[in-house]
Amino acid sequence: MGGEFRARRRVLWIAGAVVLAIVAAAATWAVAVRRPDERPVSSGSPVTTPAATPSSDEGDPKMLAQVDAVLKARAAAVLTGKLPQFLAHVDTKLRARQQVQYTNLRKLGLRSLSYRREARWVPEPQAQHGKKAYAFRIMMLVQVAGIDPAPRYVPAGLTFAERGGRWLLVDDDDLAAEADRRNTPEPWDLGPFEVVRGKGIAVIVPPSERANGRRLVREAAIAVPAVRTATRRSQAGILVIALSNKRSFDPEWATGGHPAAAVAALNYTVLNAEANQFKVTGSRIVIHPSERRDTGRFLLAHEFTHAAMAPLGRGAPTWLVEGFAEYVEKKLTADEGHRRWLADQRRSLRREALPKLTVLPIDGVFHGDYDDQSYGVSWLIVEHLVTTYGLPRVNAFYTELAKSPDDSDVRDRALAKHFKLTETALVAAVKR
Numbered sequence: 001m002g003g004e005f006r007a008r009r010r011v012l013w014i015a016g017a018v019v020l021a022i023v024a025a026a027a028t029w030a031v032a033v034r035r036p037d038e039r040p041v042s043s044g045s046p047v048t049t050p051a052a053t054p055s056s057d058e059g060d061p062k063m064l065a066q067v068d069a070v071l072k073a074r075a076a077a078v079l080t081g082k083l084p085q086f087l088a089h090v091d092t093k094l095r096a097r098q099q100v101q102y103t104n105l106r107k108l109g110l111r112s113l114s115y116r117r118e119a120r121w122v123p124e125p126q127a128q129h130g131k132k133a134y135a136f137r138i139m140m141l142v143q144v145a146g147i148d149p150a151p152r153y154v155p156a157g158l159t160f161a162e163r164g165g166r167w168l169l170v171d172d173d174d175l176a177a178e179a180d181r182r183n184t185p186e187p188w189d190l191g192p193f194e195v196v197r198g199k200g201i202a203v204i205v206p207p208s209e210r211a212n213g214r215r216l217v218r219e220a221a222i223a224v225p226a227v228r229t230a231t232r233r234s235q236a237g238i239l240v241i242a243l244s245n246k247r248s249f250d251p252e253w254a255t256g257g258h259p260a261a262a263v264a265a266l267n268y269t270v271l272n273a274e275a276n277q278f279k280v281t282g283s284r285i286v287i288h289p290s291e292r293r294d295t296g297r298f299l300l301a302h303e304f305t306h307a308a309m310a311p312l313g314r315g316a317p318t319w320l321v322e323g324f325a326e327y328v329e330k331k332l333t334a335d336e337g338h339r340r341w342l343a344d345q346r347r348s349l350r351r352e353a354l355p356k357l358t359v360l361p362i363d364g365v366f367h368g369d370y371d372d373q374s375y376g377v378s379w380l381i382v383e384h385l386v387t388t389y390g391l392p393r394v395n396a397f398y399t400e401l402a403k404s405p406d407d408s409d410v411r412d413r414a415l416a417k418h419f420k421l422t423e424t425a426l427v428a429a430v431k432r
């Protein structure tokens with residue numbers, strides 16, 4: 001649509017503060033594999049962790065059994081819609097907030113939910129809640145019905161305290177500052193929301209913004225076929241978060257020094273009982289709060305492309321990851337008739353950015369050498385490959401690199417294998 005399109009162009013070329021889109025790896029990957037014995041210690045003294053010196057009732061089997069039982073009842077209460085059962089083990093002071101979370105999870109519509117104590121971690125005393133109060137690291141495993149192919153790992157921290165012989169949930173953010181817990185709150189922790197659903201899509205919006213949710217569902221319905229055609233891949237469904245709350249968007253989700261307009265945040269699924277191996281099973285799209293009303297089919301096509309490709313692996317270089325997403329976005333733009341605008345873009349990239357192109361924009365070079373035009377340069381490289389060699393070969397090349405280590409020898413071999421090209425020859429061909 002014209003209006004949508006102009007909004008995009010304003011973002012791209014006039015505002016200067018270019019906000020685009022990146023693949024954001026949530027911090028969970030690095031931290032999730034951290035072991036309890038790798039906790040930072042404050043001094044040079046011999047490494048001792050709470051695990052090595054259990055004291056009081058930190059590992060009391062009765063307490064652990066009761067906490068596990070509460071967690072099980074809590075998950076069952078959400079799945080079956082039993083609020084009294086959900087609140088039965090929640091301290092009075094926390095009830096209002098927990099009830100909002102319960103309502104949000106019900107609105108989201110879960111196919112499965114479970115909470116697992118991360119048993120390798122020792123419970124941490126929380127004296128502010130009383131003598132017998134401990135914070136536990138909890139794996140929350142959430143699968144949104146019709147969206148997630150597998151439960152997503154959400155690192156949580158819950159504090160339980162003994163009250164009159166029973167263990168109750170007394171707080172849910174005592175570990176929020178810990179590096180191995182999440183940086184970005186989940187949408188269900190940010191106050192009441194609404195969920196607008198379409199075929200294969202769920203959009204989370206503030207309660208007063210259902211109309212924007214419906215608009216995003218319509219825009220997504222146009223973006224999805226474009227992504228499927230180009231990638232030959234698709235997710236079972238996709239979750240889009242379009243909240244007004246600034247906390248819904250991680251400040252680290254930036255590109256070229258500007259906040260991204262939207263990100264495809266990776267969804268991790270736990271692979272083993274020890275919960276130290278994960279794989280990417282999808283992505284959720286988080287839209288920057290200030291962009292939520294302007295985001296449309298083109299940016300969604302870009303992000304959905306990331307979501308479709310992410311489960312393949314993390315080895316593809318930045319120019320290919322961003323260039324392919326840009327290619328899909330721009331192809332949709334062309335299909336919708338905005339050819340003159342695209343021709344303008346090509347012209348200015350050819351004039352300003354391509355003369356500077358000497359190497360393919362891998363990490364570091366991506367913003368370093370080409371800055372805000374990195375996306376455009378990468379688009380032209382991928383477009384050249386698609387035009388010259390066809391989509392199936394570009395997809396095969398992407399797939400192979402994604403599964404491989406991010407390494408220059410691997411990239412050189414793949415360029416030779418799929419296109420009979422060297423990097424130098426590819427750069428020269430794009431500049432012609």
Ligand SMILES: [Zn+2]
Nearest residue numbers: 021022023325
């Ligand atoms: Zn991107």
